Amino acid sequence: MSTATTVPGAEFADRRIGLTDHLRHIGALTRRNLMRIKADPESMFDALLMPIIFTLLFVYVFGGAISGTQGAYKQWLIPGLLGTTGMNLAMAVGTGLNADLKTGVMDRFRTLPIGRASVLIGKVVAEACRGLVAYTVLIAFSLVIGLQLKTGITGVLAAVALSLVFGMSLVWISMLLGLTLDNAQAVQGIGMLVLMPLQFGSSIFAPPSTMPGWLRAFTRYNPLSNLADACRHLINGGPVAHSVTMVLLWSVAITAVTAPLAVARFRKVT
Amino acid sequence: MTTQTAPAPNGSGQQASRAPRSHDAGPGNAVEARGIVKHFGATKALDGVDLTVRQGTVLGVLGPNGAGKTTLIRILSTLLKPDAGTAVVGGYDVLRQPRQLRRTIGLTGQYASVDELLSGSENLYLIGRLLDLPAKQAKARAAELLERFSLTEAAGRPAKTYSGGMRRRLDLAASMIGRPRVLYLDEPTTGLDPRTRNEVWEEVQRMVADGATVLLTTQYMEEAEQLATDLTVIDRGQVIANGSVDGLKQQVGGRTLQVRPSHPAELPAMAACLAERGISATVTDTGLLAVPITDDAQLTVVIGVLGGRGFGIAGIDTAVPSLDEVFLALTGRPTAPQTAEEAVR
Ligand SMILES: Nc1ncnc2c1ncn2[C@@H]1O[C@H](COP(=O)(O)OP(=O)(O)OP(=O)(O)O)[C@@H](O)[C@H]1O
Ligand SMILES: [Mg+2]
Numbered sequence: 001m002s003t004a005t006t007v008p009g010a011e012f013a014d015r016r017i018g019l020t021d022h023l024r025h026i027g028a029l030t031r032r033n034l035m036r037i038k039a040d041p042e043s044m045f046d047a048l049l050m051p052i053i054f055t056l057l058f059v060y061v062f063g064g065a066i067s068g069t070q071g072a073y074k075q076w077l078i079p080g081l082l083g084t085t086g087m088n089l090a091m092a093v094g095t096g097l098n099a100d101l102k103t104g105v106m107d108r109f110r111t112l113p114i115g116r117a118s119v120l121i122g123k124v125v126a127e128a129c130r131g132l133v134a135y136t137v138l139i140a141f142s143l144v145i146g147l148q149l150k151t152g153i154t155g156v157l158a159a160v161a162l163s164l165v166f167g168m169s170l171v172w173i174s175m176l177l178g179l180t181l182d183n184a185q186a187v188q189g190i191g192m193l194v195l196m197p198l199q200f201g202s203s204i205f206a207p208p209s210t211m212p213g214w215l216r217a218f219t220r221y222n223p224l225s226n227l228a229d230a231c232r233h234l235i236n237g238g239p240v241a242h243s244v245t246m247v248l249l250w251s252v253a254i255t256a257v258t259a260p261l262a263v264a265r266f267r268k269v270t
Numbered sequence: 271m272t273t274q275t276a277p278a279p280n281g282s283g284q285q286a287s288r289a290p291r292s293h294d295a296g297p298g299n300a301v302e303a304r305g306i307v308k309h310f311g312a313t314k315a316l317d318g319v320d321l322t323v324r325q326g327t328v329l330g331v332l333g334p335n336g337a338g339k340t341t342l343i344r345i346l347s348t349l350l351k352p353d354a355g356t357a358v359v360g361g362y363d364v365l366r367q368p369r370q371l372r373r374t375i376g377l378t379g380q381y382a383s384v385d386e387l388l389s390g391s392e393n394l395y396l397i398g399r400l401l402d403l404p405a406k407q408a409k410a411r412a413a414e415l416l417e418r419f420s421l422t423e424a425a426g427r428p429a430k431t432y433s434g435g436m437r438r439r440l441d442l443a444a445s446m447i448g449r450p451r452v453l454y455l456d457e458p459t460t461g462l463d464p465r466t467r468n469e470v471w472e473e474v475q476r477m478v479a480d481g482a483t484v485l486l487t488t489q490y491m492e493e494a495e496q497l498a499t500d501l502t503v504i505d506r507g508q509v510i511a512n513g514s515v516d517g518l519k520q521q522v523g524g525r526t527l528q529v530r531p532s533h534p535a536e537l538p539a540m541a542a543c544l545a546e547r548g549i550s551a552t553v554t555d556t557g558l559l560a561v562p563i564t565d566d567a568q569l570t571v572v573i574g575v576l577g578g579r580g581f582g583i584a585g586i587d588t589a590v591p592s593l594d595e596v597f598l599a600l601t602g603r604p605t606a607p608q609t610a611e612e613a614v615r
Contacts, residue, residue, distance in 0.1 A: 015367075015370050016369075017369065021402060024402070025399075028396055028399035029400075030398075031396075032385065032388065032396050035387070036387045036388070039387040039388070039428060103383065103386065104379060104383030105383055105384070107349055107378075108377075108384075108444065109374065109400070110348070111347050111348065111349065111370050111372055111377045112397065112400045113400075113401070114400050114403060116404065124524065197368055204460055226563075256534075263486040270348055
């Protein structure tokens with residue numbers, strides 16, 4: 001605290017916050033968010049349990065029926081689910097922001113001399129850390145049940161990276177929901193409501209070729225199909241140019257449209 | 271609001287004086303707000319409020335529900351932008367120098383703003399770090415404040431396991447981490463039990479003794495009397511009275527001594543007996559003898575006179591005027607249309 005350095009009224013410009021200060025603030029806020037995850041381990045289940053349950057359910061219950069063999073279906077399903085992990089993580093940013101707004105914690109932060117973006121970045125970094133655990137566990141689990149990494153470790157890492165990029169673009173939508181909706185349950189509820197049909201109406205679970213025409217049209221323009229295809233090809237080998245490009249384009253487009261809205265909303269309510 | 275008349279054991283540690291500190295930084299005002307206006311749609315939450323807090327003093331902002339107290343505090347702590355008006359806190363403009371201003375203030379809002387999932391000490395440590403304290407210092411400061419607010423035992427538990435009073439105390443501690451020069455407290459003791467309330471009062475007095483300036487809102491005249499040097503009374507977004515606590519007390523009347531007789535039938539005789547001595551007393555609907563008093567010596571006199579005449583006394587209490595009574599005295603109308611508690615005199 002440097003209170004003695006200021007002569008009231010002497011300077012009209014507001015003091016800037018230095019880069020190291022910003023980094024320290026982000027560090028402290030990230031630490032806080034990680035401690036929240038630790039204090040509420042159930043929140044980890046969303047990121048982990050859902051994909052694991054989906055994997056078990058689909059591979060062992062429907063896998064034979066969908067793909068003929070479970071082995072082939074694993075190679076189909078798991079890369080796609082891995083791809084959606086970034087998306088699930090992104091949704092947690094919005095619920096977290098919403099909780100902070102509702103409990104008055106955000107008010108406390110806003111009376112402190114920190115940049116308001118630090119609160120947000122702290123959330124994203126913490127979710128990225130959660131992601132690290134989630135991806136590791138999911139990949140380990142997949143290997144245990146027999147996923148073959150046909151392109152080796154680089155393929156998986158590329159899939160994870162793509163999943164994260166796509167997830168980052170959804171952070172803005174998640175923020176927008178978190179800053180607009182009434183409570184965390186609503187954020188989660190709306191998130192589910194939108195994501196569920198998107199997930200099932202994509203190529204994640206089954207090849208679109210067996211679907212009726214209208215649904216096939218939907219899956220074709222569903223970014224989650226692109227994401228699933230890209231991850232599948234990155235892990236199993238195959239043409240990746242089109243699907244990866246599409247995922248990147250979607251990410252850029254989503255960010256371009258929703259980031260300014262989210263930032264404006266963030267400025268307004270915080 | 272009633273308090274026991276037993277000689278108050280005021281000697282619990284060093285009681286801060288309510289007078290401004292002698293080593294005041296000149297005649298400066300720590301907070302100066304002029305013509306603050308804030309409308310929410312059709313609601314005029316603040317309608318041209320002027321307010322001044324002198325350096326090193328405590329200003330009590332008194333007002334009923336919806337008067338605009340919280341809105342005012344939020345504007346003065348940069349959480350809300352005023353529609354019109356200017357405010358300078360610690361020499362910094364709320365609109366032009368918000369970041370500087372935030373370094374000089376601490377805020378305990380009306381509703382707790384602690385992280386429920388984090389422990390008490392983690393909550394305080396986080397704020398210390400966000401205030402740019404080195405890690406070691408932030409830890410030490412957190413421990414110090416937890417100790418002061420009797421939270422050391424609960425320090426490691428998540429705040430969601432705290433009682434309402436403990437959360438309030440944690441919130442107060444959080445606002446004091448950076449040793450703010452200006453402290454805002456929005457209804458700091460609403461909902462606290464008397465013991466906890468006294469703890470909070472003592473802590474506020476200690477802050478003031480250390481040189482801080484405090485702006486606190488309250489709905490209780492008693493709290494204002496305990497802590498504040500000056501009072502600003504607001505209603506429906508406008509200042510309706512302003513001045514020193516003593517001055518306002520003169521205006522609205524001081525405390526009232528309430529005597530419960532052993533034999534209610536003697537009430538008129540008791541009143542008559544006091545009247546002989548030039549002390550005006552009234553009999554209330556609730557069967558009490560109400561005697562307005564201005565200082566403690568009068569208490570002794572009244573009791574002495576009644577005892578001397580052999581009247582039995584079953585109980586005594588002193589009542590500070592309630593907010594309702596203050597309003598009635600200042601504006602000639604009650605705070606709210608609903609049941610105004612029966613006025614004592
Ligand atoms: N965000 C808001 N949107 C709309 N109206 C608001 C908002 N905040 C406050 N108000 C209105 O402004 C008025 C003043 O509210 P404020 O919270 O400042 O009162 P208060 O004096 O703090 O009351 P209380 O003693 O109940 O805390 C009220 O009529 C309230 O309904
Ligand atoms: Mg209020």
